[in-house]
Amino acid sequence: MKDYTIDITLSEARKEKPVAEQLQFGKTFTDHMFIMDYTEGKGWHDPRIVPYQPLILDPAAMVFHYGQSVFEGLKAYLTKDEAILLFRPDKNMERLNRSNDRLCIPRIDEEFAIEALKQLISVDRDWIPTAEGTSLYIRPFVISTEPFLGVAPSSRYQFIIILSPVGSYYKEGIHPVKIAVESEFVRAVLGGTGTAKTGGNYAASLKAQQVSNLKGYSQVLWLDGVERKYIEEVGSMNIFFKINGEVITPSLNGSILEGVTRNSIISLLKHWDIPIVERRISIDEVYEAYKEGVLEEAFGTGTAAVISPIGELFMKEEKLIINNSQTGELSKKLYDTLTGIQTGKDIDSFGWVVKVN
Incomplete structure (x- = not known):
């Protein structure tokens, strides 16, 4: 230093x-x-x-x-x-x-x-x-x-x-939010500034967010900027899906911001021996999982909201209600554990917490 x-x-x-x-x-x-x-x-x-x-x-x-x-x-x-x-x-x-x-x-x-x-x-x-x-x-x-x-x-x-x-980033707090799948605008592309936390990325996202807000949705689910079918982020958060017992999050591909909370969630899931995979996941795969009844939970992660459960996805003019619009068991456990470590209520076995005084 x-x-x-x-x-x-x-x-x-x-x-x-x-x-x-x-x-x-x-x-x-x-x-x-x-x-x-x-x-x-x-x-x-x-x-x-x-x-x-x-x-x-x-x-x-x-x-x-x-x-x-x-x-x-x-x-x-x-x-x-x-x-x-x-x-x-x-x-x-x-x-x-x-x-x-x-x-x-x-x-x-x-x-x-x-x-x-x-x-x-x-x-x-x-x-x-x-x-x-x-x-x-x-x-x-x-x-x-x-x-x-x-x-x-x-x-x-x-x-x-x-x-x-x-206080809470979303007025819903830990309660599930409604998300609209974005099909017109894109957040970032490989080679752009998606991996950097820069103001221009957020300015470019405002139009889609404004449109979704008018329709009653808290945020948008961003798809990739090339094929428009692979999931990237939700609003300004990373996203996770629990499908048939396995947790899936989009792999870092050069256009997705690497979240500190995302990294922490992956570490917690591995520590609990819960299957966690980082890979490309398409919106069609999520849709099929919903139709087959194996889409168990979905949630966003970020510093501001920590964990933001998703209770509804709006896509193809259809409302996909996830976990009966209730906060999932895993989402709640992750939120309680992470905030417990952050606030000093729970033991920090990862060495994540730093004391100021």
Whole structure:
């Protein structure tokens, strides 16, 4: 880890904290933020924690015009013993650097990035909610800041971390959601930016999500961008199907984002000796499994929602009701186990949890 000293300026005007039970996802932000600058020829420099505030950027800043940006998402939890826990932050910082590489953004020092977010969380520790299902969401991101209207990598960047106390990502919580199979738009293709966590991927997904929302569906199920038949992701999550006792998740194919929660779920299933396969799976295979009565469960996985059971798939003008629109036994067990480890309620036999203090 590079020897940086983080300058800390505390806010003199503290915000009123929201009622934990009324928290929505991503609507409220804490008193402070972390910022670090990059200048070509100088590298990353001037790490600091400052009061949460608007950014001042030139209108020609390249992020506005060419979308050179990446981000991550992870959570902090407060245990009953007042310890602050992070869940696999090393995996998030590894992925941030993979995204940086794809977007031609200079790599960050991963160990220092974790140390920076630890210090930021310590400053704003009073913002960590303790109500059931709540946590402190952490959003590290990098943006290009050079004022230049030319299509080329920027020579200047900012690495920023902001914090947000959150409730459930979906209003349904752990209860099953309804998903529409997307047949018109695509999320990503091999060789594109699907494996990077960059804003442009999400901007491109909004139209399909908007259309599905109007029809009463929470999210869309994305198919591959070439043959339009192989399943990739669900909304902004990885997806799993339990078919005739075996769990299947799409293999990482160069267009699917490698989720930290996905990786953790696979490890848990292997630990429990539950058959888990990473391979290509078509929407027709899922449809046939449904018709044969062997599609037992389906669920999405991601940092924000952790586990999101799927109770209905809308495809071919037909509603496929999965597990009677009830949360499946495996989905519930995975959710309880993973959140138990994350919050310190259960033993972490995998070495995933990192203490902040």
